[in-house]
Amino acid sequence: MSVLDLARPEIRALQPYSSARMEASGGQVLLNANESAWAPPGDHELGCHRYPDPQPAPLIDALARLYGVRTSQVLVGRGSDEAIDLLVRAFCRAGQDAIAIQPPTFGMYAVSAHIQGAGVITVPLAADFSLDVDAVLAALTPAVKLVFVCTPNNPTGQLVRLQDVARLAQALVGRALLVVDEAYIEFSDAPSAAPLIDQFDHLAVLRTLSKAWALAGARIGTLLANEQVVALLRRVMAPYPLPRPCVALALEALTEGGQDAARAHIALVREQRARMARALAEVPGVRQVLPSQANFLAVRFDDASAVYQRLLAAGIVVRDIQRYPQLGDALRITVGLPEENDRVLDVLQNRLQDARALAAGQRP
């Protein structure tokens, strides 16, 4: 059985759009795509009057090297959000198929499924927020085409062990595609599931430059999967998903110098994460700081809403995650600059008499 047997038959049969850039490359006089002959103001040699390469080879090469896979196993899109959406659209028939998720987890999986008209099977994480592989398998129905696993998980910060990912992959052969979302894995000690792609052609791994690589604003996310899955998703994807300025920024980030900068920032985030976890645990009103392998901390409070408001009054915006199951008393706090983290602690430890003074940037 091919993994493509799990996909929507109409997508497999689809005659995809063929863009000018796909049909011909090379040549010096480009009169095939109805582009302007003139570069726009502020172009800085980017060539933005021309449509971009749908999947620019230098970027694909750099990402394949970075993630340790073959170039044919790489699909780059507008953030991993786009990859999630493409997977749901390519594999789930409206009104018939479904995805499986383990709440509390990243909201986009369910949103993409709802937009597509696909069902959502939920298998809650255990009380310690670990993944219960047997519970996931027991809940599967034939309608489930995609199983999403987020590691480290957003918003809890916990890892799913690679051996659990492998066991899940093994059990899903011929049944569903396993999607492992590793948006935060650079901040963890854990190995990526990417090497398992060669073993399991129904495994997709999502990576992004949005978090550890400081490029949330450029929208560059990568799906790693076997080439059949990559080719299938390209049929569904917009013809020119990657704006030239964004590709240029991504290539810059992936140079040696860019990689050094990213590594330094990751080290700083990890150091600050440990410091914040220790300090927050000592703050009166904090019930628990969940152990995190990501660039954020989920923190339980006696009165999370009051803390949220107090931080907001001091000009600090954190994420209220009280609507998530099992996190009815929690806020998610991203690890910021050391001085930003200081401000959070100042407010929570009531070291400030006047919140407005803090908002104005003055220290007590």
Ligand SMILES: *Cc1c(COP(=O)(O)O)cnc(C)c1O
């Ligand atoms: C931030 C995030 C993403 C989305 O990343 P983009 O590449 O910016 O679309 C994907 N998954 C999880 C779990 C995230 O937290």
